[in-house]
Every structure is written in structure tokens, then in C-alpha cells.
Amino acid sequence: MPLTDSDCLAPKITPAGHLLAAPDVDAPPLPDDVALGASFRRGTGHGLLYLGSATIGRALPPAWAWWRDFGARYVTSLCTTSEGEEVTVSQPDTGDFERLIEDAPPMTGTEYLTSDVLAALWGEIDIALRDELASTGESLQAFLKSRHPAWNLVGRVHFNLAENRKDPEAPFAFLATYAARISAHGKTQHQPLSRALEEFSGARNKAKLLSLLMPVQRAAERCDWLRAMLDSREIYHPLRWMPADAYRLLCDLPALESAGIMVRLPATWATGRPARPAVKASVGARPPSLLGKDALLDFRMEVSLDGDALSPSEIRRLLKGADGLQWIRGRWIEVDTKKLGHVLQRFESLEKAAQSGLPLNDALRLLAGVSDDEAVGSDERDWAQVVAGDWLAETLGHLRQPEGLVQVDPGPDLRAQLRPYQQAGVRWLYLLCRLGLGACLADDMGLGKTMQVLSLLLILKREQADSSPSLLVAPASLLANWAAEAERFAPGLRVLVAHPSVTPAEELRALSDAQLTQTDLVITSFGSLLRQPGLETIQWRIAIVDEAQAIKNPGARQTKQVKKLRAQSRIALTGTPVENRLSDLWSIFDFTHPGLLGSAKEFAELSRRLAKSEHFGPLRTLVRPYILRRLKTDRRVIADLPEKTELKAWCHLSPVQAALYERAVKDLAAALEGADGIERKGIVLSYLMRFKQICNHPSQWLGDAAWSPEASGKFGRLRELVDVMAAKQEKVLVFTQFRETTEPLAAFLGSLFGREGLILHGGTAVGKRRELVRQFQEDESTPFFVLSLKAGGSGLNLTAASHVIHFDRWWNPAVENQATDRAFRIGQRKNVLVHKFVCQGTVEDRIDQLIESKQQLVNDMLEGGAELQLTEMGDQELLDLVRLNIHSAQEN
Template sequence: MPSINTDHLAPNITPTGHLLAVPQTDAPPVPEDIALGHAFHAGAGHGLLYLGSTVIGRALPPAWGWWRDFAMRYVTALCTTATDGDISVIEPDARNIERLIDDAPPMTGAEYLTPEVLATLWGEIDNALRLELASTGGSLQAFLRSRHPTWNLVGRVHFNLAENRKDPDAPFAFLATYTARVSAHGKTQHQPLSRSLEEFSGARNKAQLLSLLVPVQRAAERCDWVRAMLESREIYHPLRWTPTEAWHLLQDLPALEAAGIIVRLPGTWTAGRPARPNITASVGTKPPSLVGTDALLDFNLAVSLEGEPLSLAEVRKLLKGADGLQWIRGRWIEVDTRKLGRILQRFEDLGQAAQSGLPLNDALRLLAGASDGGTEAPEEHDWAQVVAGPWLADTLENLRQPEGLARVEPGPELRAQLRPYQHVGVQWLYLLSRLELGACLADDMGLGKTIQILALLLILKREEPNPRPSLLVAPASLLANWASEAERFAPGLRVLVAHPSVTPAETLRDLDKAQLAQIDFVITSFGALLRQPELEAIRWRLAIVDEAQAIKNPGARQTRQVKKLQAQARIALTGTPVENRLADLWSIFDFTHPGLLGSAKDFAGFSRRLAKAGHFGPLRSLVRPYILRRLKTDRNVIADLPEKTELKAWCHLSPVQAALYERAVQDLAAALDGAEGIERKGIVLSYLMRFKQICNHPSQWLGDAAWRPEASGKFARLRELVDVIVAKQEKVLVFTQFRETTEPLAAFLGSLFGREGLILHGGTPVSKRRELVRQFQEDELTPFFVLSLKAGGAGLNLTAASHVIHFDRWWNPAVENQATDRAFRIGQRRNVLVHKFVCRGTVEDRIDQLIETKQQLVKDVLEGGAELLLTEMSNRELLDLVRLDIHRAQET
């Protein structure tokens, strides 16, 4: 098990929507004096309250900083709504919550972040506040002040600014007021601040007066003009103000609000501020003449005031005027001449460079606010905006909401009925393919990414004259799945498996364009792609990568080779949430959308700037149209899923396994020579056991206790599956019929999950089994349960699992189904994926074929015990059953 530094805590949203602080080896450190672990140990509400009320002004990693921002919104709302002795129920602002989610940085479980989850956590903060406040026995004001001096309920002084158009020399009026009391109708009553001197006169009320004026004192420390008004006592009187004085107040709004003063501006000002001239750049008004990243979009520039266009003369007049408030078109507007001029110049330079058209990637970065590192978005958002023209806006809307796309049908050539969400996926992929843009289909495992791709290929074959062949690159263990699914569901596709286990190497070497023109779909593995560099010289219709997390390491040789592929459009398929790790996201998008996220160095700098600003919205906005991710828990998906889905997990043999297996076949042939009766049955049964053990792991047969993961193809396949399960924070049951396999499996799984799981076998005391089941069902951090088939195959309720893995086959469907039903039974509310491990080219493969074809062998005898029937085979039949097909067994 890897050691984890408990000082490195990271936020973790579980599939059930709980927020945990979990040790994570690669998490950025939190300052030692910030006791996150202790706070979250009491519950998410207490942890968030600690973050939002106490850890103010401290440098935090982006993910924790984002949660602090969320919690501070609760405390802020508390300060502005609560009165002493009365804490009303505070509801979060739905629109602000949705914007906050858009800006969330990458973190584990970010895909489970929804308004409903945040609303629940908001309620948990509220409950924690009430509990902690009750335990102090003091006032809310004292409680918040003890957490951090920023939180102070006495900050109810108002600075009021109003227009006074009858006075041309001083067209503004200022008055400081305070909230005196709340009426019987629940309305706050304001009084001029001067009245506070009368209301709180006398020594007994002096403390209340001083408390009321604390926010003003704090503001005076930050704003010279407030200090001057306080010292001259002008703050207690109505004042005539010039535009310059009003402008000072507008500039210092953040400082005043931070001090606890509420500022009220003229009601005629939209959104509480004077209007600002707005520079609007629109891209993509008309369809481009080209498609893909070669597309060049039109670029148009305009300056407007509250939607009304300004003439060039008016813009020049504004730029020549003074900073602050200027009078134009019968209203006061806010002008920052330097900022306005700089933005206008930048957009004019862009327009000049884009006279022949703006490259699509540049337009998309600009639109997302991700150009120049995305740093201009927070600062200049109110002064400038980039909008999508009609064509680009419609296209992006279709990509973000593919449910509304025109339906495209694969027709009868697809021998399956697509589910509604799969139809949506095909429509989305079809649109991007027609635009020759990349796509990342990131549906949960088991939702049918394969059949969506097959349907797309059928549509393209039917609609495009002389379509180019498409290429799929996948882990070797998945080639058989793709080939069998294509044969089953899309027999009209002409498929070539470009792998020596299926197609002779010399045939692959001699492939020419004429032969490829007769092929629709080429399937190969990452390893085979490295050995066939000629594939990179072909321009494919689609280049598809399955299990795209395999190219998350940009420096890996197979990643570099995959990115050399030429295609009209590229598609990445993955079951993991790609946005949760920035480096993985960049590498996958460097394949699907080369250049969109810049170079690795550019992207690293961009990410740092986003993290520093706490503003990840530009990145999410940039990639969102090209990622389609549906969760098994989505309401419109779960209702349409079968209760359980059974999948074959094909495994190869390592060189050591292949050598041991081949020798065992030879030894069996020699042992059978002349053997008869009971002796022969014993030989057959012992060798069948030996074959199973070798297929599991060489150490199981050799008894050397080494159990090196790289020595077993099943361990390699288990790693591939668990990588996705870990990323999804799901739970898994792993069944084996061998007790001696349970401990090594649990050790290997523990290294993959980063935490321990559970084991149950025949030696587990009966008294302990109930506690193991309870822990697996209730503890969200217990990720796996390894069970021997006899001990764990019946009588247990383990519905917390989303996956069931049969590491080795019992060769008895009834027994396997009974074990599967430990997870799939009454009380299960999730789709269960059942993975059955089978080593190709071995006895496991051939018996699986017998089970699938439901031959008389299975019907009559197999369910009663396959081994007994196999002992009755002739020597020739038996050796043919167990022989090793080395090409199928050692796919790479």
C-alpha cells in the first residue's frame, strides 16, 4: 500500500454528493496551521463553515479556495439577513450557484457537482452554524467576530448616492444613513447617520454608537475621502457632490463593501452602476467556406451604449475626455479612457489581422475568454465582450445541447435499437464529424460508446460518396470486443483487424490504397500502431482512440505515435471524467483538437493564471462543446438502462504465462498417454486446475509468492478497468474461486485505489462477515471487496457495488449469476456492470464459446460441473480444447 501524507488533503465529492477531505499524494499542500482535517472530521458543514468564516485571506490550493468562496457566500448572506437573536433560513442564489459551478477548478468528483448538491451542502453549513453557535452560548455577532474580524453584524451603515440634475455644478447628492430598526412589517427603517448621535447619546449607549461606526472607521482607513468626511464631520450631513466626488465612491465600492458599508446608487443606473460603453466583437456571423480547424470566421467590431451603437465621433470624444463620469446622450456614463482605449486597440488589431478571417481555434479561445491567458475576462468583462455570430452561436448551442439536433438514423444496417441518449450521442458525433472537428465522448462505462461509434460509421458510409476508411486504436484487450460488436451490430461494415493475432503481418505490410478503399473500419492496438508506422501516412475519415486515458501522458511513445495520425476528424472515447486533471485534459485535447489549448507550456501557464484568479470558467467554456459526458446516474439515462450489463473482459497471457501454459499442454499430452479410468479423470481435473491457475497468475501455479502484476495479463486488464472505476469513485466486487488468490488481488487493488479494501473467504469467521458487509455498504471510502466464490457467492447484500468482476470463471452460469446477484438485488438503485475475465486463445476462451453458443454440452452437463464432462472427452478432443493459440493469447 502506498503511504499518503495526511497533510496533503484534497476535496473529494463522492457519487452520492458528499464532500470529504481526503489524503491525496499529489494534492498541493495546505498551510500547516489550517486545520482542515479536524474541521471536516466533524462533517462537511462544519468543515465548510470553518473555511468560509475563519480561513479568510489565506493562500489555498484552487480547489479549497473554490469551496471557501462557496462557504463565504453563506456567511455573507448571514451577515446581511440576520439580526441579533434571529437567524432566518437563508436560501442560496440559484444563478450565482450555477455560475460558481462553471468556475469550479478540477477536483476529484467534479462531475457530481450540481446545484442540488451545493444546496444540500449549504443546508449543512446552516446546521453547523446553529450547532456551533448554540455551543458558545453567545451572540451571532460575537461568534462571527471570534472567527474573523471581517464578519461583523454591526456593519449596517449605508452610503447613498443620488442624481440631482437641477444642480449643474454639483449634479449628485450624498447622504450617509443607518438601519435604525426593523418595523413590525419586517421592513428596515433608515435614518440619517446624524440621528445616531442622538439615539445613542449618553454613556450607557456609547458602546452601541462605537459599534455602529466601526464599518465607517474601517472605510476611513482605506479611503482618504471617507477619512476627510469623518474628521470634518461632514459625513453626518447631506452633501452636494461633483462628478469627480461621485467617481471616487464608485472606484472604492469594493473597499466600502469589504468594510461592511452598504452602498446604494441611483435607481436609474442599470445593475447598480452607471452605464459603460461596451466594445463588442462578434465572430462567426456567416458559415465559413472551409470546415475543421482550417475554418476562417468573419470578425466584426462595434461600440455601443446599453445596446445603442455609438458613432466613431462619439467614441473619440469619450477617449479624449477625463476618466470618471461623462455626460452623453442624456445620461451619466462611466469611462476609463485608458482601459477603453487599450481594449479597443486590441480588438482593432485582431480585426486587422483577421481581414481574411479569424482561425477557428483563435475565435473559440477569444469567445471563451481564454485568449491572453484568460486574465482579461474578470477585469474587462464590463467593458468588452466577444459574442458568437448567428452561425457560430447556433453551432455551439447544438453541441452544448445535442438533444435538439435533427435526428440521424443509422437505418436497418444497425442490428440494434439505440437508446434515446445513444441517439443524442450519435447526433452530436455526426455534427462534429461533418464539421471535421474533434470530439471526446466521455460516457460512463457501460453506456454504449461502441455502438454509438458503429452507428456513426454506418451513417457516414451511407451519406458520403467514396468515404475514407476510419481507424480505431484501442488497448489490445479490447480488439476482440470491437471486432465482435461490429460483426454483431454492424455486419455491413467491412472491418479489418490490423493486428498479427488476426491478420498475418505480411498482409498488413502489403496493404495499399486500393485494398484500403475496400475497407470501412480498421481496428488496431496501441502496440501494433507503433509497429505499423505506415498507418500514419494515411488520411483517415475518423481517427478514434478508445480508452483515451491511455494517451494522457504526452511524453509516452504510444501517445506521440497516436498524435501523428492524420484524419478529417478525431474522436477520443473514455469512461473517466477528463476535466478533473488538467494535464490529462490537455493531452487528450492535443489529439482531438490540436492547437485549441496551445502547447503544453502555454497551457501550463494558462492554468496557473486561472488558478491564481480562481476563475476556471474560460477553460470550461472552451472545451465544453466538445465533451459529451452522460452519467449512469443521470435521470434520463438510468431509467433507460438494463439493471445489469454483462461484458467480456478479454485478457492476454504474459510471456511467462504463455510458456507455462504451453509446457502444461505438453505435459498433459504425455500424462494422458496410456492413462485410463479414475487415474485419467484425476489427471484431467488436475491439469484443468493448472490451466486456470496459470491464466490467473504464474505465481498461483508456481507457488513462489512473487505475484508481480506485470507477469499476468489478467492483472493488466484489472488495472485498466480499475483506473476507470477509481476515477469514478465507484465500488467493485471481485470474485475468484481460489482462496489463495484473494490476498494478492487485494494487495494489487489496494495499490490501484490508494486505500485498503476488504477480503472474505472460507477462513473468514462467520461473526466477522456481517461487519465486513456493513463497512462495504456504509463506508464510502472502502472501494473494493475481494470474495472467494464459495464463501461470498450467496447470502450477502452488497448493493453498494456498481461493478462485479469474475476474475476467473466457474464455468457454471448459475453459480456466476448467483455471485453477481450479491450486487444486483433488491435495493440496488444503480446499473451494475459485470466483467467476466477470459484469457484469449486458451481453454477459458473455448469454454466461454461453448457457454455462449449454448451447445448441448452446456444445457445437459455444464451447469452441473464442466470439469466432470471434460474428463469424458477423448484425448484428441481434450488437447484441442486446451491447446494454446499463441497469436490470440499474446496480443500487444
């Protein structure tokens, strides 16, 4: 659907690094006169050029304002192009792009924003500019003038301010000049503005003179002192200025530059402005006596000038002096006595209150520039400097770059080999736990968050065998995964699954401290945590929440219960980019780092201020040490060829499914009585098909066409997985052996992704298949492809997919692998995750166990069709295979 300017549009960076203006009903509305949709319909470069050149001064949502700044940087670089000169634009270096990314506001796909992406977009703007210049036939100057008066480039007027130390009565000199021409060496040649009156004298050159002076006229509309200079014609002469005159120009720099005037300041002002005295505070020079969020850090402050401390007498003299420029230590400095005094008073109060130590959260907020006071926050950015002391700086450096941490290794207790990025993740988690702090491990799905946590638990157990157990809270569908991974890779961990599917309810109610002392890890679900309030009274070594997006709603019962847990450290695991959603970020950090982001109300106010200032760097600085996020697309993470990683996606049965399944088991037992030969084989095959259909969805067996997502555990599990994929803008192939399931699956997936996908089954015309494959491969907006296993299991190249889901099992590994290889094949450049859906406590579960435990036997027995082989089982053996374990099958 084409974009319209009436749509609510939000920027979105795709995994391929493309910038889109995507319709989003939750996006803040754009001003009526901002034609963003029309510009982006022409192409991303045209959209960014429009943003950067035509929306100056317009109130835009933070994300679009950030992209406007990016576009404006390109347009600003055009200002070096003189009249008639060929348009050449130099691209910023990687460091400039990376600094820009650091301050990016939340938006969809922020994790894909890299300096390479910005460099490519810079090139797209350049192509768009040349295209628009060619289509309009205008000069560059005329084109930019038509976009906004701020880009008036005609004349290149410069205001030059210089120090004149030989004249103590008027220590500054002012001269207005203009760029007359370009020398043969490419240098701009300046002339006093008075020469323009001579050069452009006469009626023929009157238009040129008016164009030259237009920026000065525009600036004079906002600057009274400049208007007076124009009226008196002093603008055309060299002037002796007092410090107050020079400071007046400094204060109006934005107005002058936005009008198109270039301002040159004294070369001795190294930063482009006179130096300012700063109230410098240092926190955390020494290790605190107590670690954790209750740690108290040392706090020391001084007033300094370029790093040199000022004496008390110098400080008093500055505060008693006049606002503006003051002479101290042989140079001019800029002073705002009110702001400097305000910040000094606040820091002195902090120093007094922190005599026994500054709370860690307060120190980190101060260091990041995140203040509870809007006015103070603005003052501090200009007149205060907060730095981390030696201990805190070293600690934060390690957290931001865990690759350099001292090696910690679970050793042979872990029955697996950690990848380098996983080793860094374990070191990072270990450091935070040793400090008594929380962590948000936000690695992409499939990068081994489970393995990193198990490694951490093994290391902690080896260091302190008698320590408190740790608690893991996860969705009920993932408990079996955690238990199986722990048994397989960390058999030395003593694991207790506190869930009715594994441990009887009466045993859970009787759980004692003595039992817990013999346990390293307790695993439970969000639902069970609500039913076992005693778990909140236990002091856990670590409290871990898997799929932490489950606690993004702070008002939900399960979120409140999770946050009651007592633990030395708290870890949140999530595969979704929490930094892209501020509300999610707050709720998760309210669990991992209570108080760091303030209350919900305080955080909402902070977010409002950051959005208003279009400056999200402080928040990113505050949370960055505690979020570790690695992407499958990062070649530093996966440096070798992409992997095919197979994962079990355990599913529960809904109450309706469980009732239908139990009834089918009873019906099968009755049907088998007295049956033999071909009749018996037919009965067994029909019931195996019925069990599969019931496990998929009740409507598939009942034929009622309802297909309600809530009626199927597999649909619920599909929702959990797709929520992450949609947030990551990743593509998925979904295989089913049933043609009648393809359309209901596609309808459900379309509601989750918010966009339609594709379907291919045996009834799809052969001529259409190539077009479907092309669309899936080339169209970034096509998120999923539902395929029937027989129709899509071979001959198709679908390497655009990062995920493969086997919604129902063929019970033949060779057939499933052939389907998986539609994505995992030559040309694939992504890590492919394969999710195999299995309903716990059902025939799917037991056949999966058979496949896992007796692989060779399976190859011999199941090749050619599992159902045919299963018909040879005895009655009791068959009924044992299909019976329902209600405790495992249903979510509690």
C-alpha cells in the same frame, strides 16, 4: 485515519454527493494557520462554515477557494439578520447554484456536483452554524466577528449615493445612514448617521456607538477620502458630490463592503454600477466556406452602450474625456480611457487581420474569454463583449444540447436499438464529423460508447460508400471486444484488425491502398501503431482512440505516434472525467482539437492564470461543446430500472504465463498417453486447474508468493478497469474461485485505489460476515470487496457496488449469475457492469466461445461442474480445447 492539518488535503465529491477533505499527496499545501482538517473532522457543514467565515483573504488552492466562496455566500446571507433577530437564511435558487457550478475548478468528483448537492451542503452549513452558536453561547454578531472582521454586522451602516440632476454643478448626493431598527412589517428603518450621535449619547451607550462606527473606522484605514470625511465630521451630513467623488466611492466598493458597510447606488444604474461602453465583436454570423479546424469565420466589431452602437464621434469624445464618470446620451457612464482604448486597438487589429476570416480556434478562444495575454484577458472581461454570430451560436447550441439535433439513424444496418441518450450521442458525433471537428465522448463505462461509434460509421458509410476508411486505436486487450461488437451489431462494416493476433505480420507489412479501399474500419493497438508507421501516412475519414487516457502523457512514444495520424475528424473515447485533470485534458484535446488549448507551455500558463483568478469558467466554456459526458447515476440517462450489463474483459498472457501454459499443454499430452478411467479423469481435472491458475497468475501455480502484477495479464487488465473505477469513486466486487487468490488480489486493488478493501472467503468467521457487508454498504471509503465464489456467491446483499468482476470463470453460468446477483438485486439503484475476465487463445477463451455459441448445450452439459463433463472428451478433442494460440494470447 483521522485528518490532521499538516496533511495535504483536497476536496472530493463522492458519488453520493458528499464533500470530503481527503488526504492527497499531490494537493497544494494549505497555509499553516488554516485549520481545515480540524473543521472537517467535526463535519462537512462545520468545514464549509469555517472556510466561508474564517479564511477570508487567505491564499487557498483553487478548489478550496471555490468552496470558500460557496461558504462565504451562506455567511453573507446572514448579514440580513439584525441584532437579536432569529437566524434565518434563505437558500439560493437552482439557477444560482448552476451558475456557481459552471465556474468550478477541477477537483475529484466534479461530475457529481449538482444543484441538489449544493442545496444539501447549504443545509449542512446551516445546521453547523446553529450547533456552533449553541455551543459557544455567543450572539450571531459576536460569533462572526470572532471569525473575521469583514463579518462585522453591528449597526448596519449604509452609504447612499444618488443622482441629483437638478444641480449641474454637483450632480450627485451622498448620505451615510444606519439601520436603527426593524419595523413591525420586517422592514429595515434607516436613520442618518448623525442621529446615532444623539441616540447613543452618554457614557452608557458609548460602546454601542463605537460598535456602530467600527465598520466605518475599518474602511477608513483603506480609504483616504473616507478618513478625511471622518476627521472633518462631514460623514454625518448630506453632501453634494462631483462625478470624481462618486467615482472614488465606486472604485472603493470592495473595501467598503468587506469592512461591513452596505453601499446603495442610484436606482437608474440597473446592474448596480453605471453602464460601461463595450467593444463588441461578433464572430461566425455566416457559415464558413471551409469546415474543420482550418475554417475561417467572419469577424465584425463595434463600440456599443447597452447594445446600441456608438458613433465614431462619440467614441472619440469618450477617449478624450477624463477617467471616471462621463455624461453621454442623457446618463452617466463609467469610462477607463486607457483600458477602453487598449481593447479597442486590439479588436481593430483583429478585425484588420481577419479580413479574410478569423481562424476557428482563435474565434472560440476569444468567445470563451481565454486570452494568451494575462493583462488583455482582464481588460476584456471588463470592457469587451464577444458574441457568437447566428451560425456559430446555432452550431454551439446544438453541440451543447445534442438532444435537439436533427435525427440521424443507422437504420436496419445496426442490429440493435439505441437508447435515447445514445441517439443524441450519435447525432452529436455526426455533427462534429460533418463540421470536420473532433470530439471527446466521455460517457461512463457501460453506457455504450462502442455502439455510438459503430452507428456513426454506418451512417457515414451509407452517405458516402467510397469514402476513406476510419482507424480505431485501442489497448490490445480491447481489440477482440471491438471486432466482436462490430460483427454482432454492425455486420455491414468491413473490418480489418491490423494486429498480429488476427492478421499475420507479413500481411500487415504488405497492406496496400487497394485493400484499404475495401475496408470501412481498421482496428489496431497502440503497440501495433508504433510498429506500423505507414498508418500515419494514410488520410483517414475518422481517427478514433479508445481508452484515450492512454494518451494523457504527451511525452510518451505512443501518444506522439497517435497525434501524427491524419484524419478529417478525430474522436477520443474515455470513461474518466478528463475535466478533473487539466494535464490530461490538454493532451487529449491536443489530439482531438490541435491548437484549441494552445501549446503545452501556453496551456500551463493559462491554467496558472485561471487558478490565480479562481475563475475556471472560460476554460469550461471553451471545451464544453466538444465533450459529451453522461453518467450512469443521471436518471435522465437511465430512466428505467438499472440494468445488468455483461462485458468481456479480454486478457493477454505475460511471457512467463505463456511459457508455463505451453509447457502444461505438452505435459498434459504426455500424461494422457495410456491413461484411462479414474486415473485419466484425475489427470484432466488437475491440468484444467493448472491452466486456470496459470491464467490467473504464475505465482498461483508456482507457489512462490511473488505475485508481481507485471507477471499476469489479468492483473494488467484489472489495473485498466480499476483506474477508471477509482477516478469515478465506484465500488466493485471481485469474485475468484480460489481462496489463495483473495489476499494477493486485495493487496493489488488496495494499491490501485489507494485504500484498503474487504476480503471474504470460506475461512471468514460467520459472525464477521454481517459486519463486512455492513461496512461495504455504508462506508463510502471502502472501495472493493474480494470474495471467493463459494463463500460470497449467495446470501449477501451488496448493492453498493456498481461493478462485478469475475476474475476467473467457474464455467457454469448459473453459478456466475448467482454471484453477480449479490449486486444486481432488489434495492439496486445503479447500472451494474459485469466484467468477465477471459485469457485469449487459451482454454478460457474456447470455453467462453462454447458458452456463447451453444448456450442451451452448455446449460445441459456444464450444469453441475464443467470440469467433470470435460473429462469425457477424447484426447485430441481435449488437447484442441486447451492448446495455446500464441498470437492471440500475447500482447503485441
